[in-house]
Amino acid sequence: MSDITFVVPRYGADVVGGAELGARALATRLSADGMDVSVLTSRARSFDTWADDYPEGTTIEEGVSVSRFSVDHPRSPNFAASCDRLLRHPEQASMQDAWQWIDEQGPTSNDLLEAIAEVDSGVLSLTPYMYHPAVRGVSLARVPTVLHAAAHPEPPLRLPVFDGLFNSVSGIAHYSRLEQRLVLDRFPSTIPTPQAVMGLPVEAPDFEIDPDGARRAFGLGDEPFAVFLGRVLRSKGTHELVDFFNAARERRGSGKLVIVGPVVDEIPESEGIVCVGPVSEQHKFGLLAAADALINPSPLESFSLVVLEAWLAGTPVLVNGWCGPTRDHCEQSGGGLWYSNFAEFEVSLNRLLDDAGLRSGLARAGRAYVEDSFSWPAVRRRYQRLLSQIS
Amino acid sequence: MLNDATDAREYVARIQAEISQEARRRRESDPTLATLEREIGQAWTRSAPSGGAAAASSDATAPAEVKAHAEHLLGCVDDLSLIDVDAPDGARRGVRQVKSAVRRLTRWYLRYLADQVNAFNHFLVGFLRSTEQRLARLEDDAGAAERLSAFVDPVPEADHALGRSVADQLSQCSGPVAVVSCGSGLIVSALLQAGIAAHGVDDSADAISDGVNEGLDLRVAAPLEHLSRIADGSLAGVVLTRSVERRRPVELSSLIDEALRCVTPSGRIVVAVADLSARSGPEAELLRGMGLSPQTWAHLLRRRGCAVEVSASTGSRVATLVTARPQ
Helix, strand or coil: CCCEEEECCCCCCCCCCHHHHHHHHHHHHHHHCCCCEEEEEECECCCCCCCECCCCEEEEECCEEEEEECCCCCCCCCHHHHHHHHCCCHHHCCHHHHHHHHHHHCCCCHHHHHHHHHCCCCEEEECCCCCHHHHHHHHHCCCCEEEECCCCCCHHHHCCCHHHHHHHCCEEEECCHHHHHHHHHHCHHHCCCCEEECCCCCCCCCCCCCHHHHHHHCCCCCCCEEEEECCECHHHCHHHHHHHHHHHHHHHCCCEEEEECCECCCCCCCCCEEEEECCCHHHHHHHHHHCCEEEECCCCCCCCHHHHHHHHCCCCEEEECCCHHHHHHHHHHCCEEEECCHHHHHHHHHHHHHCHHHHHHHHHHHHHHHHHHCCHHHHHHHHHHHHHHHC | CCCCHHHHHHHHHHHHHHHHHHHHHHHHHCHHHHHHHHHHHHHHHHHCCCCHHHHHCCCCCCCHHHHHHHHHHHHHHHHHCCCCCCCCCCCCCCHHHHHHHHHHHHHHHHHHHHHHHHHHHHHHHHHHHHHHHHHHHHHHHHHHHHHHHCCCCCCCCCCHHHHHHHHHHCCCCCCCEEEECCCCCHHHHHHHHCCCCEEEEECCHHHHHHHHHCCCCEEECCHHHHHHCCCCCCEEEEEEEHHHHHCCHHHHHHHHHHHHHHEEEEEEEEEECCCHHHCCHHHHHHCCCCCCCHHHHHHHHHHCCEEEEEEECCCCCCCEEEEEEEC
């Protein structure tokens, strides 16, 4: 008998992904506040394969009851071909093709769907919009549902299959006002649906941040450096960032780019790029604090936790100006810069690496913004108001 | 030292303007930079994933997906435009005369076409210029009232008492209510406290930001556009307040039509506006022709076939509420 049940494709402390991190951040904090919180998820750690990495069954993790179910089959080998075919003109796809795409996308688990259908109290919280459990599960729900869509302006959003999902949920929680605008434009029939621009809770870690230790651990020396943090994926702009950084470094003659996170799409080796892979939370915040700037090149973000974490670590950010939500964070807070082409990237990078006064001014403004709008009490207040409307 | 969020926003906007200017200057003075940008863009276009390329491109005017289509198209054109190596040449008997005749005919036909196109273009450009001038004059005339209204203080926020009065009028509603020109959301908040699902819409992002931070469902949009996107009969109520006091009757008429279309047959429209007689001398003169008195709202709604009730409000500024029910 849970007060709230999260349905998410993957869940765990070592799962990387914005929506998954967001679900875990909410679930653990709500649980710590005394709510009865459950999670229904697959056993997968990787969305590339949906391989059953975690053990099956229910465990208690950080106070949250987490039930993991085996997937019926790994991700279809046809999936890449399906994407190529269907996502060129997604709005022209037939419903049948779109449903097939959802089934191939996965993670497909009949046991997980049955568990969704058995939830008979509280609220079901589905996230993100694009995966099988949310799209197939919403029609099985017997209790009010809230969708944390994590929508980006990406081709799949235009598939006809998602109209049913967005129109069926009882409420929608958005990570940013730009995400809300995107959803309202794409699904105008959701205008009367209760919604909140909620964001996600972002708080400073409860351990001492050690920038010098992080520099030592990764052999970074005293050279100025920028950091990228997240999955290394072409669609997240990492490869464009590497090209930009290499070109800028060649012209300025110094500086490093430290890439932190699991590598999905390989990047070519080059002198100024240090790829450290996934790191602990201590080292993550250490690197964020030691860096002269965090760069988030992704054009597809619905919130970007890492931008806000960088501000908490006292580091300014440089983001892709074509990404509405991250640019909006910078504009609203006055805590970061953005670029729309290489020339702007180069000038911004040089200013950030060379001007300590600029860095500290930006970081201070960013931190104030995070503490004001995204502390847990502020986010909880917004979420509870939404839940009270739909439950 | 930055004192508050506004200072920080202005600071970043200034730095960003400096960066754009510096980037422009560098691009103009450094030809290698333009080449480099082009090379990076091309490399990215080649390696961008299917579907994600358009969004990922840093060139907003020519997304990578469009470029890819264009390149494919150019390839097709290349294939079709290969020179036929067996084309007849002038050395063959009779061919020279035929080619000369074809050339003359082609020249005559192209000149004829060019003359026609030029004449049409000439007319079109003239027509568009005169239309643009007329439009500019019209916009100037139409905008004069709005420009004057900028010298008047903004419409004050609703107070809690007004929120409760509006909630009382909508207490029978079961379903969502839209509050047009919601400001910081006091009326939306009062409706939620009364157990009525509600969202607000306002054309000012600054006006709603405090309410959004509190978790109220407030959105930035032009009121008429917002209502026009809502499906027929999907709201239980519409509240019209604040900025409707500063709109011209023709806009208000459209707003009423849209509000009536959006509400269910048992729905309600509540108009919460101050009486025109409460305007100060300068307000009355500068806002001439804008807004309607509650009595005129009641008249308009009755003429639209609604059952109308005029009741007293406990709000400090808005003394009368007009509540209409479609019939």
